[in-house]
Amino acid sequence: MNVRRFLLRFTALGYLLLVLLGPLAMVFVRAFDQGAGALWRTLSDPNTVHAFELTTVIAGITVPLNTVFGVVCALAIVRRRFPGAGLVNALVDLPLAISPVVVGLSLFLLYGRTGWFGPWFERHGTQILFALPSMVIATIFVSLPFVAREVVPTLREIGDEQEQAARTLGASGWQTFWRITLPSIRWAVVYGVVLTTARCLGEYGAVAVVSGNLEGKTQTATLRVQDAYENFNQAGAYGVALVLAAMSVVVLVAMTLVKPREESV
C-alpha cells in the first residue's frame, strides 16, 4: 500500500517537475547566464520597458471587462431560463476551441482595409489593426471563458435559495447581487480573474497576427521574447521571459495568500 502511494506521489511530482518547474528553472538560470548586469541592461531597454507597459495596459483593460462579462454571462446561463441558454453556454467556450492565430486572422478580415468594419473605422480616422484596439480585442477574445467557467459551477452549487430569501426580505435585484450573490461566488471570481490575467500576460498568437509587432509601438512582452530570441539575443529573451513568469507567479501566490484556507472554490 505504502509503496503504491509513494509511486503515485513520485509520479505526480516528477511530472510536475519535468513539465512545469524544469523549464521555469531553466529560464531562471539562463536569464542570469551573462550576469545580473547584462540582465538589467536588457530589462531597462526602453523598448523592453514599453513592451511590459503595453502588456500591462492590455491586461488592465481586458481583465475588468472580461470579469464583468464573465459574471453576467454565468448569471445568465445559470439563473435565467431563456431559449438559447445552451448556445450561450457553448459559445463562451469557443475561444478555448479556436486557435488564437485563427482569431487574429478573423480580426484581420473584419478590420482590414477590405473587411466589414475596416473601411468605416478608417474613414473616421481610427486605427484598429496594428494598434492597441485590435490587440485588446484579440486578448479579450482569447481570455473570455475563464471567469464564466469558474463562476458557473459555483453558482449552480450554491443554488438560488439565498437569493430568494434576500428578495423576500425586501432586497432589490441589485442589492441581492452585491450582498448575497457576489460574496458567495467571490473566490470563483478571484480565481477566474487570476486565470484571465495569466492568459492576458501570456497571449501570443492572436496578438502576433494583428499587432504588426512594431518595436516600441505594438510589441507586447511575449512578442518581445520571440523577437529577441530570433535575433540571437538569448539573454534578452530569457530576461523578459523571466519577468513574465515572475508576474504570473506573483499573481498566483497573491491569490493563494488572500484566499482563506478553509474555503474551497
Next chain:
Amino acid sequence: MSIVVRNVSKRFGIFQALDDVSLDVEGGALTALLGPSGSGKSTLLRIIAGLEWPDAGEIQLAGEDATALSTQQRGVGFVFQHYAAFKHMSVRENIAFGLKVRKRPKEEIRSRVNDLLALVQLQGFGDRYPAQLSGGQRQRMALARALAPEPRVLLLDEPFGALDARVRAELRGWLRRLHDETHTTTVFVTHDQEEAMDVADEVVVMNRGRVEQVAPPRELYDAPANEFVMSFVGRANRIGNTWVRPHDLEVVLEPNGSTREAQVERVVHLGFEVRAELVRDDGEQLAVQLTRDQAAALELARGQIVYVRPTRETVF
C-alpha cells in the same frame, strides 16, 4: 393581514401543480397547508410569496390585488426548509439583513436584532456563522431573520422538515407560542398531519393541485369532506363503501348479534397504545387501535380468534 387566493392555476411543463385553487386565510390566523408531496402546497405558498408566478388567477394581500407585485414589494416573511442562511454573514448580520436593505438607522437595527436574538433564544450566538450552528438553531435564526422587517404575513415552507423528531416537536410548540404573542398571519406547509393538527388553527388539505378541505383540526378528523381526507388525515379502514377509524372498532372475545369473526395477524405494542391487524372471516384487513388496558384484558396474541364490530362508520 388576510390572504385571498382566487382561481390560481400553475403548470410546470406537463405537470399541473395547481388546478384552479381558491383559498381564504383570515388575518391573524395560523394555517397549515397539508398534503402529500406533489400536491401543490409548496407551489401555492411560493405563489403567495411572489417567488413563483401563477399562470392564471389572483392573489390578494390585505384586500388588495398583489398578483403583479414582486416578492420584494409584498412584505412577506419566508422561511425555507433548508434554512437558506446567508453563509458569509454572522447570525447577527443575517437577522439584520432585511433592516439594512431598508436603510433603517443603525441604532434601531441593533436593538431590534438584540430583541430577536432573545426571542429565538440565540443570545450569545450573534457572532457565530451559520456553519457553526445546529439545524434547529439555524432554523430559529432564519425565523428571526424573516420576522425582523415585521412582515405582514409569515410563510414557512416545511420549516421543520430537515430536523430530527425531538427538535421538530420543540420548534412546533415554539412556533405556536410565537404566533399567540405576535398574531402575525402565518401559513406553513407540511406533509406531516400530526404537525398540522398540533400547530394550526385551520388546516388546508391539498391533493393533486386542488384543495380538498379547509377545516379546524378536529373537524377535519371527525368530519372529513371526502375519502381522500378520511384516508390521509389519521388512519382509516375501508370496508366496502364504509370507512371506520381503528379506534372505532370494538373487539370482544365472545360473539354477539352484530359482531363478525376475525383472526389476529399481528400485535404491535407502541407503549402508549396497542395496534392490532385483524383479518375478518370475509378476508377484509382491519387495523384496530386499543388502549393498553383493553389489550391486556383481551390478551391479544397472533392467531387468536376475536369478534369485531364497528361503533362508528362513515359513508361518502
